[in-house]
Amino acid sequence: MVFFCLLLIDNDFNKCSNAFLCLIFLIFVLHHEKKFCNLLILTEGGFDQFTRSYRSFGVQRQPDNSLFFKEWAPGAEALFLTGDFNDWNKFSNPYAKKEFGKWELILPPKHDGSPAVDHNSKLKVVVHTNDGQRIYRISPWAKYVAREEKTVIYDWVHWDPPPPYIHIHPRPKKPTSLRIYEAHVGIASPEPKVASYSNFTTNVLPRIKDLGYNCIQLMAIMEHVYYACFGYQITSYFAASSRYGTPDELKQLIDVAHSMGIVVLLDVVHSHASKNTEDGLNRFDGTDSCFFHSPPRGEHSLWDSRLFNYSSWEVLRFLLSNLRWWMEEYRFDGFRFDGVTSMLYHHHGIGTGFSGDYNEYFGLHVDEDSLVYLMLANHILHTLYPDCITIAEVKTKLEGGLGFDYRLAMAIPDKWIQILKELKDEDWNMGDIAFTLTNRRYGEKCIAYAESHDQALVGDKTLAFWLMDKEMYTNMSTLIPMSPIIDRGIQLHKMIRLLTHGLGGEGYLNFIGNEFGHPEWLDFPREGNNQSYHYARRQFNLLDTDHLRYCQLYAFDRDMNRAEDEYGWLAAPPAFVSAKHEGDKVIVFDRANVLFIFNFHPNRSFQDYRVGVEAAGKYKIKLDSDEVQYGGHGRLDHNTDFFTEPHPFNGRSNSMLVNISNMTFLTH
DSSP: OHHHHHHHHOOOHHHHHHHHHHHHHHHHHHHHHHHHHHHHHHHHSSHHHHTTGGGTSEEEEOTTSOEEEEEEOTTEEEEEEEEGGGTTOSSSSBOEEOGGGEEEEEEOOOTTSSOSSOTTOEEEEEEEETTSOEEEEOOTTOSOEEOOTTOSSOEEEOOOOSSOOOOOSOOOOOOSSEEEEEEEGGGOSSSSSOOOHHHIIIIIHHHHHHHTOOEEEEESOEEOSOGGGTTOSOSEEEEEOGGGOOHHHHHHHHHHHHHTTOEEEEEEOOSOBOOOSTTSSTTTTSSSOTTBOOTTTTEETTTTEEOBOTTOHHHHHHHHHHHHHHHHHSOOOEEEETTHHHHHBTTTTTTOOOOSOGGGTSSTTBOHHHHHHHHHHHHHHHHHOTTOEEEEOOSSOOTTGGGOSEEEOTHHHHHHHHHHHHOOGGGOOHHHHHHHHHOSOTTOOEEEOSOOHHHHBBTBOOHHHHHHGGGGGTSOBTTSOOOHHHHHHHHHHHHHHHHHHHHSOSEEEEETTGGGTOOSOBOOOOGGGTTOOTTSSOOHHHHTOTTBTHHHHHHHHHHHHHHHHHHOGGGSOOOEEEEEETTTTEEEEEETTEEEEEEOOSSOOEEEEEEEESSOSEEEEEEETTSGGGTOOOOSOTTOOEEOBSOOBTTBSEEEEEEESSEEEEEO
């Protein structure tokens, strides 16, 4: 219906034609989705049972303590189970071949009635391939995998603890204003090591709560053999990474977050998979397809990874059940879907720009199979869990949304980095900044962010380091006067973040540590840096040192979030930008009964500066980036009341005179 309305009201013939094509394409995709749902009911008993296939595949303990094993390996000649339980005998426990490439095995309980496979013991699937090879694999449905200290290959570890973890706290309600703290458990410590789930629960969750974030987006949770891949080369989809601790410790982390009123999202990677074979999905049955398309379609040339065959019934079972598993077993509250651009197009976004032309979004280059999968995933998640939150990491506009609640506004951090790299302060273009921050379709919810993990990775730098660079090592002390570089950097760091927060979207995201201006960059241990953890950590010790200015940036971030919690501008309609003054370097907008005033001029403050405002009455300063507690100079009197005058100005019904130093916002 949205597309039809576009067709009726747009006077541009080309746009109308494109909108009509969008409508036809959407009908086509919806037809396929409906057809799939009907097939589910006929063959699987409905999507509820189909998406809980983790209860039948892999290994399941039965009421009599027998163990039922089930795998899908359509290209295999034979399957055997081996492990600690049978002294690694490769042939004593064969699977029985069933229809449609499925294999099943039942292990009766021991004489004492206990399961044949002990908790925390190792297993492997032995696959006899159709070309005569014998290969060893981890079950794709393995719920826990681990690696011994001096080995490279991960092992399938049977996880069936005697008393399973019981969640105590209910899921919080879905926030109306989403303030996301993007975090990586392994780097969440100042110590040069892999940090743990327990460390995050004890030391990081209280900080997140204090900062006013109501949502955590956890990265690198799904098991990945290569730590330096940042969690984006998944090897075991149903296993929480064992390098941080046990599944129960992750469950406790989420449970404690829920007790604080914080929802937790999983960074889910269904766009591609690791090429690993012995401890990954690749060539599970000995063929080059199985879960993936055969090459070349089944390979991503830039990521050196495998691409799923979303048209396969069993792949859909695997991926949809994977989403359900994380929601049910760990009680995540939703997902950030990684690599959606790559999924949507056969070209995977490689060498392709998106300018806004509909021809770039729709056509034969669209991968209809992955499109249907994304729509199914969102439909099922939101049907089963009405408060579930889904976010798309996508560079294109999502016409129709595909069922996602939000998309990441990826152009915003790119714009800030471009400005800091290429422009002098006096050359900043206020109109260009405001356009980038507001360039989204009405009703298309976006998560705005000034920087995420992408900007922090080696080869780039955090915003704070772009602004202050090497002076962060020597001049961040409050015991000495601020240098011009530190002064400029601290003021711009605050202003960039609040401008993005207030104008850029319907949600806001911050990457762990950047709230207090974390210096340097992020780099995981690898051969190229002698396996060093020096840059694979978050230096919270800088924040906890009172005489360093990091605590001032932290305080501003905290009060910015608390102000949003009070006034709710993220949940309000888009802002009205009343001023983008290029000479004065001033941006003014109002949203949610709050007037935001930003002065980006490198060397001028303004007295009795007229600004437009819609609501008449008295205004007071609520947040001022120039306050001393935030590393400012305290040039504004917070006891001043500002009264509107019935003089229309810059498209607003009223106006008033204000004093501006850096950034101020006034409340009505």
